[in-house]
Amino acid sequence: LDHGYALHTTAKDCFSSLASQDAQTLTETPREVFYTSENDPAKHAEHHEGRHYSIPLEEVKAVFPHGLPPRFQQQIKTFNEAYVMVRKPALELFTYLKSSNFAHPAVRYVIYGERGTGKTMTLCHVIHFCARQGWLVLHIPDAHLWVKNCRKLMQSSYNKKRLDQPLQASAWLKNFKISNERFLKEIKTHKKYVWGKRESTEEGSPLGEVVEQGLARVRSASDAVGVVLKELRQHCQLGAFRLLVAVDGVNALWGRTTLKKEDRSPVSPEELTLVYNLRKMMMNNW
Amino acid sequence: RLTQVRWSRYSPSFLEPEVNKELYQKPQEELSEEEKAKLELRAVRLIKAAPPSLSSSVFGDPMISKFTNMMMKDGNKVLARSLMAQTLEAIKRKQLEKYHKAPEAEKETIECNPYVIFHQALKNCQPIIGLSSITRGGKTYQVPVPLKDNRKRFLAMKWLITECRENKKRRTLMPEKLSQELLQAFKNEGPIIKKKHMLHKMAEANRAYAHFRWW
Numbered sequence: 001l002d003h004g005y006a007l008h009t010t011a012k013d014c015f016s017s018l019a020s021q022d023a024q025t026l027t028e029t030p031r032e033v034f035y036t037s038e039n040d041p042a043k044h045a046e047h048h049e050g051r052h053y054s055i056p057l058e059e060v061k062a063v064f065p066h067g068l069p070p071r072f073q074q075q076i077k078t079f080n081e082a083y084v085m086v087r088k089p090a091l092e093l094f095t096y097l098k099s100s101n102f103a104h105p106a107v108r109y110v111i112y113g114e115r116g117t118g119k120t121m122t123l124c125h126v127i128h129f130c131a132r133q134g135w136l137v138l139h140i141p142d143a144h145l146w147v148k149n150c151r152k153l154m155q156s157s158y159n160k161k162r163l164d165q166p167l168q169a170s171a172w173l174k175n176f177k178i179s180n181e182r183f184l185k186e187i188k189t190h191k192k193y194v195w196g197k198r199e200s201t202e203e204g205s206p207l208g209e210v211v212e213q214g215l216a217r218v219r220s221a222s223d224a225v226g227v228v229l230k231e232l233r234q235h236c237q238l239g240a241f242r243l244l245v246a247v248d249g250v251n252a253l254w255g256r257t258t259l260k261k262e263d264r265s266p267v268s269p270e271e272l273t274l275v276y277n278l279r280k281m282m283m284n285n286w
Numbered sequence: 287r288l289t290q291v292r293w294s295r296y297s298p299s300f301l302e303p304e305v306n307k308e309l310y311q312k313p314q315e316e317l318s319e320e321e322k323a324k325l326e327l328r329a330v331r332l333i334k335a336a337p338p339s340l341s342s343s344v345f346g347d348p349m350i351s352k353f354t355n356m357m358m359k360d361g362n363k364v365l366a367r368s369l370m371a372q373t374l375e376a377i378k379r380k381q382l383e384k385y386h387k388a389p390e391a392e393k394e395t396i397e398c399n400p401y402v403i404f405h406q407a408l409k410n411c412q413p414i415i416g417l418s419s420i421t422r423g424g425k426t427y428q429v430p431v432p433l434k435d436n437r438k439r440f441l442a443m444k445w446l447i448t449e450c451r452e453n454k455k456r457r458t459l460m461p462e463k464l465s466q467e468l469l470q471a472f473k474n475e476g477p478i479i480k481k482k483h484m485l486h487k488m489a490e491a492n493r494a495y496a497h498f499r500w501w
Contacts, residue, residue: 078379080386 041129052083066175143252169221184208226277303336372461407471411442430489
């Protein structure tokens with residue numbers, strides 16, 4: 001194991017300033033060394049690296065209803081403040097996103113690293129940045145939740161071979177509604193969708209109705225999720241808004257599931273509606 | 287004073303190891319007469335081996351280590367230590383939440399240091415007087431008896447641990463329940479303080495037999 005004995009950059013700055021200003025006393029308190037007052041992710045630059053910036057609690061509830069890791073949520077509850085560290089990969093992603101050409105197909109980025117190095121927090125930093133810029137953020141907090149420990153699996157009404165997950169789908173729809181409320185009213189559907197014998201959504205109705213439908217009728221929640229994803233892809237190609245798809249634990253979509261069908265045969269990920277629809281989002285054909 | 291040499295493999299001339307670093311860092315002039323005599327004796331006599339759980343660090347607390355040893359089951363010290371750490375973390379988090387929600391006037395009265403809370407809670411749980419069974423003429427009487435310091439500390443810790451192990455609701459973890467009990471004991475409420483008061487009342491009720499004690 002290679003233990004880096006080099007000091008962290010902020011502490012290095014602190015000591016270098018000590019060396020250069022021997023006559024003056026060091027007036028920086030630890031608060032100034034480790035925290036920034038720059039709360040806008042768009043203005044974070046390399047000299048902010050390693051410092052923490054705070055997100056106001058109302059924004060946390062609006063932007064991250066389901067995104068943050070459970071330990072971080074516990075810290076927010078204890079200290080009544082949410083401080084996120086500015087990391088180098090996040091800054092790199094900001095430069096790429098700012099200079100991305102929306103006429104070309106979407107670029108896919110992978111954040112990888114060892115356990116406990118801050119991948120989820122980097123993702124949340126990027127999501128906060130995009131939310132501030134006004135993008136529509138499609139955030140799946142943990143793909144593993146859709147692929148293991150699912151209590152109810154129903155056969156899909158849309159396609160006989162696939163399986164539905166009503167609980168996970170409705171939970172995700174609820175959180176999606178909280179984070180992207182204003183977009184749901186603006187975007188209109190392109191097609192008519194029939195949910196059952198009596199329920200159908202007309203062409204040109206706002207996406208909010210599809211979400212309401214999914215929440216009200218839990219049985220068709222997974223299909224509602226599929227519809228939402230399809231509509232968002234179509235609208236994005238027309239160029240009405242900018243879409244960011246963020247999935248935590250992407251490898252779960254292509255690995256094995258721990259779920260079993262009623263005859264105890266294992267389920268492969270393609271047979272789950274949610275995973276199938278999400279994989280279509282992962283392609284860069286939009 | 288007689289030491290119990292029968293059970294210990296060390297001869298009585300062996301001395302306990304001295305863990306306090308400050309004592310050795312003091313310059314010669316500041317030492318009092320007793321401390322000088324003690325240091326001279328330690329230079330000549332043999333010292334017992336220090337057990338691995340004894341530490342000279344600032345973070346090591348003999349009371350906390352004793353409590354962890356009592357919580358340990360089947361020699362699983364790793365688990366007991368982690369439970370203790372989680373308990374102290376839980377106490378700190380609860381107190382911090384209370385601190386952030388309290389108005390300015392009360393902020394100073396809220397104690398946030400989990401070690402202080404632990405020590406104070408144990409002190410509040412310690413009984414002053416205990417009962418001992420003495421047989422006279424075929425009948426056993428419960429005689430009120432003064433307790434030694436070690437016995438008091440042992441009883442407080444034992445009550446705390448048995449209370450947490452037995453009276454939990456299903457699926458509450460040990461650190462959660464322990465932190466709850468410690469905070470209650472800190473405020474002089476809760477089932478362990480009640481047990482202490484019951485013991486005191488029993489001792490008061492059996493006052494008549496106090497003369498049976500011969501030590």
